[in-house]
Amino acid sequence: MCAAGGTFGTLRVVWPFVGRVRELEDVMSALTSGNGAALVGPAGVGKTRLTDEVVARLERSGLAVRRCCATVATSAIPFGAMAAMLPADLRTANPLGRAVEHLLSEQPPLVIVVDDAHLLDDASIALLHHVIRHGHARVLVTSRPGERMELWQEGLLRRCPLGDLSRAESDLLLERALGDPVDTRSASLLWSASAGNPLYLRELVVFGRAVGALRADDGIWSWHGPIELGGRLAELVQSNLGRLEPSHRHALELLAYSEPVELDLLAALVCEEALDDLETRGLIRVVPSGRRTVVRLGDPLYGSLLRATCPTLRARAHQRALATALEATGARRREDLMRIATWRLDGGSPTSVTLLAEAAEQAWAAQDVTLAERLCRAAVEAGGLSRVGHVFGQVLMHGHEPSQAEATLADVMAGPLSAEDLSHLAATRAMNLHFGLGDADTAAATLDAADTPGLPADVHDWLQVVRVILDAQHHHVATVLERSYRPVAPHLSVHMRRTRALCLLHAGRYREVAREITAYEALEDPAGPDDGALRMHCFALAFAGRLAEAEALALTMYDRPFDDLAFTGATSLYSVLSFCARMRGNGTQALRMAREGSPKSRTGPLIFDAIALANLAVAAAISGDTTLAQQSLARAEKARRPAWRLTGTTVSVTRSWVLASTGDIRAAADTAMAAANECAELGAHGSEAMALHDAARYGVDTSTRLTALTTTMDDPMTRAYASHATALAHAAPTALETTATDFQRIGATLYAAEALAAATRLHRTQGNARAASQASARQALLMRDFDGVHTPVLHAGDLTHLTRRQTEVAHLATSGLTNQQIAGRLHTSKRTVDNHLHAIYGVLGVTGRDELRAVLGPSRTS
Structure with missing residues (x-):
């Protein structure tokens, strides 16, 4: 896909050849069944790397290959690029004929390969014309589009375009080159920054490793900080930009600080001819965006270079001009205030607290946490803490700074405020106290103190909604579920529905979760189900045994921009994907997803962190990494807070998996039963069923309790749990084989293999060697697709392979x-x-x- 390697100091990244299957076959077909091919694509797209692979194939097949490279220096010299394959003295009356005669003396068949053919001199082009037309040799050239295309315009060579990498190709190339996977956010960042250009991607990796921005942690590569240019990468980007006229640079610099920007807005600041020229050269792209037409830079790295090289005073002037121009349009769109405030701040022009506060609210609503924090801090510096306190508190909490959020909100609430403003701040403070600091009592007291007589009805309703949201983590599921049906203002009912869905999820009433989330569409909410609701739907599908649907829904959210995921708890998506991979016996994938979703901050854990760490502990346990499993469980225990009783059951259920991975099956069974009882006390029947099934796998008869749960939990997974426990309790190998079929049907092949392992042992104990052999063979065939899975129930030595x-x-x-x-x-x-x-x-x-x-x-x- 790109050049073979890159260096920066003593570092080296060797790039494998992956993908490009269709392009490779097209070129080989053109060379074997025609005159040859012209591999056409922009600089850095991987033409030379693909050509290397073609040449290697040709040479392995016994063909004689002669290769040369055209350059700017040789473009004015007759036969300059091909001098190495021609005689030293061509001073004859017919130099072209002498050159052809020399090439014909080569051992046929001959293949001529020319890199950068758009730089060829006229004599070399004439020579290639001659040998192609008369069939003396086959030819492969690489070229940039739009330059010196005679060889394929006349039909002499087949034109084979080579485009940029897709996201999947970029991810695969990164993983193969680095040896370990790259986390989703970093992979997305590198693909976006390189715009799919393999050369840019390679140089980003080389530079990132050299300066420490790209580094591995627990087997996952991550990029830290913003993308910056340096080393050879900066030279490459500058080379592609080329020499710029002042008007062109002015337009590009404005775009570097504003993209994507409306065409009309940019056209008001630069001349139309400059934009036309830049679009023709591919340095900008004009694309539709909804009802608008917007302009983007031809490559994201152009923006990095332009911003790095733009003088400070000129950069500030650009941003003031952009803010003024956008204000002149009326700033009618939702994101306009955010852009104006940002440009005003960066341009050094006066910015009102009102603008900063409104822009911060918009940034928070748009889930841009970084911008929301910056705008809040600017407003606080301008004396507007009371205006942005409610937003700033949420920003700090989501930024793993709940203690600072509490201090900030306490300061704001100590000032002179109306009862209504005080109530809104109290709601935010209560959520931070509960979900950030884990202090349920103080959170409840804060709400009670703010709920004074005379509040507007919708404010009172909001305080009631927040109480239900907090109680959903602390009280019995049935109690909170009943309270979630209390009537509130219509615009607040969406929050009640989401809490109700969470209660139903905990209760194991998975079908009702789906129905509740579907009911969002009946509300007057144009956005439809929010991400929190969709994440609950993912869990409901997965825990019910609808693994394929759960994965499909999780992946649609997983592919969204990372900032959105960070805002809404992407750890939940990783947990779902890890769970599904675990059920399919793919321990390696399960551990990778769990590692990506694990919290990177060691301070200020939030409620999602306890879930993510518990998930990592299970994934490590099933993958055989007992050290990581124990460490992750210890971190999950430390992150757990008394206020998070329902979420805490996830940590409790995890303990048995970790103990089982160490070989202590008796302790694992006892711990699973304790977790099941803890879940039952809270009405968390979904987690109770899982814990009871784990206890059954470790030798405890839980068939009666699991069978009883199926009366209210009518889903395939729980029914399979109950059947599995019953078959184990009755030592019924045939029933275990039937259970294995049930698990296999829903995709839970891990449990199917475990059921077959138990059936094999029972058949042997009962003297039925033939049945034991058949069950063992089924198990072996199921486990053929497993990857890195270790459970105490599976014993590879018992398999009849x-x-x-x-x-x-x-x-x-x-x-x-x-x-x-x-x-x-x-x-x-x-x-x-x-x-x-x-x-x-x-x-x-x-x-x-x-x-x-x-x-x-x-x-x-x-």
């Missing part, structure tokens, strides 16, 4: 293919397939395909 080839044959046989078709698929003989099937039947104790399908189940192989 088929060989890899026998496994392939068995899967193909159960898919309905004939022996001849299987032989064709595996590129072997029918007789070999016959022998494999005979051996498989003997191992499993079956007599034909029907019994094989009954034992193994239908194959997923098409």
Whole structure:
């Protein structure tokens, strides 16, 4: 995808060749069935790296390859670029003929490869024309678009365009090059900054590692701080910008401080001809955005370079001009106040407290935490603490500074305020006290003190809503659920519905969660279900056994801009994705997701942090990393607060997984039962069912309690839990095999494999060797797709393994293919397939395909 490596000081990043499959095949096809190809793309897109791969293939096939590179220096010299492959003396009456004659003396067939063909001199172009037209050689050239395109415009070469990397390709390239995964935020940042250009991406990584901005922590690479230019990267970006006329630089600098910006706004500040020229050169892009037309820089790194090289006074003047121009339009859009306030601050012009406060509220509503904090701090410095206190408190809490948030809110509330303003601040302070500091009693007292007679009805209702929100973490689920139905002002009912959905989730009434969230659409809320509600829906789907739906919904949110996720608790999404990966037996993916979602701050834990750390402990336990599991559990215990009783049950359920990973099954069973009882006392039946199932897996008979829970928890996962516990309690291997099918149907293959492992042992104990062999084979086939999973219930030594080839044959046989078709698929003989099937039947104790399908189940192989 890009050049083979990059260096910065003593660091080196070696870049593998990944992706570009279609482009590679197109070029090879053009070289093997035609005159050749022209690989066309902008600078840094990976033309040379792809050409390297093509040349390697050609040479492995025995073809003679002659390669050269055109440069600016050789562009004015006849045959300058191709001098190395031509005789030293071409001073004849017919130098072109002499050059062709020399090339024909090469061992045929010959392939000529020219890098940067847009810089070729005329004589070299004439030589390539001649050899292509007369079939003397095949030719591969690389070129930038829009320059010296005669070779393919005339149909002599097949034009093969090469574009930028997709996000998936960029992520894969980063992981292969660095050896470990890159966290989602950093991968998104690097892809956006490089605009999918592999050369820029490589230089960003090289520079980032050199200065310490890109570093690994717990096996995950992360970028720290803003993207800055330096080293060779700055030179490359400057080279692509080229020499700029003053009017062009003026336009680009304005855009660097404002993109994306409305075309009309930018056109009011620069001449139209400059914009036309810049668009033609690809230095800016004019794109539709809803009903507007906006302008962006051709590459995000242009903005970094322009801002870094723009003199301070000129930069401030640019931003004042932008603010004035936007104010002249009326600043009608929601984000306009945020932009004006930011430009005023950066431009050094006077900014009113009113503007800062309104802009801070808009930034907070838009989930831009960083900007909201900056605007709040500016307002406080200007003496406007009372105007932004309610926003500033929330910003500080979400920034893992709940103690500072409490101090700030206390200061604001000590000032002269109306009862209404005091109530709004009290609500914010109570949430910080509860969710940030874990102080339920003081939070409740704060609300009580603010709820004075004479408050407007909607303010009183808001205080009631906040009480219910706080109680949902502290009191019995049924009690809070009943209170969530109390009538409140229509615009506040969305908060009651979200709390109600949370209670239903804790209660294990997963279908009702979905119905409650769907009811958002009936409210007068144009935004529809908020992210908090959708995250609860993800959990409800996952815990109910609808894993594929849970993953699909989580991934749609996971792919949103990282700032949005950070604002709304992205840890929940990582927990859902980690849970689903765990259920599928993919321990490596589960641990990766859990690590990404784990809190990076070691101070000021929030309620989400306890969930994330507990999730990390389970993922580490199932992956066999007992040290990380114990450390994460200890951090989760430390982060846990008495006020977070419902969330605390997640930590309690986690303990048994960690103990089991150390081999202490008896303690794991006792701990799982204690967690189940804790959950039952709070009405958290969803977590209770999970804990009871864990206890059953470790040898405790919990079948009666789990069966009773299925009367109110009508979901596939809980029913499978109950069936599993019942089959284990009755030592019924056939029932365990049926349970394994139930788990497999919903995608929980980890538990399916565990059920089959238990069935195998029971069949052997009961003297049924054939049934034991069949159950063990099913388990082995399920675990064939597992990755990095360790549980005490699974014992690899008990498996009756088929060989890899026998496994392939068995899967193909159960898919309905004939022996001849299987032989064709595996590129072997029918007789070999016959022998494999005979051996498989003997191992499993079956007599034909029907019994094989009954034992193994239908194959997923098409």
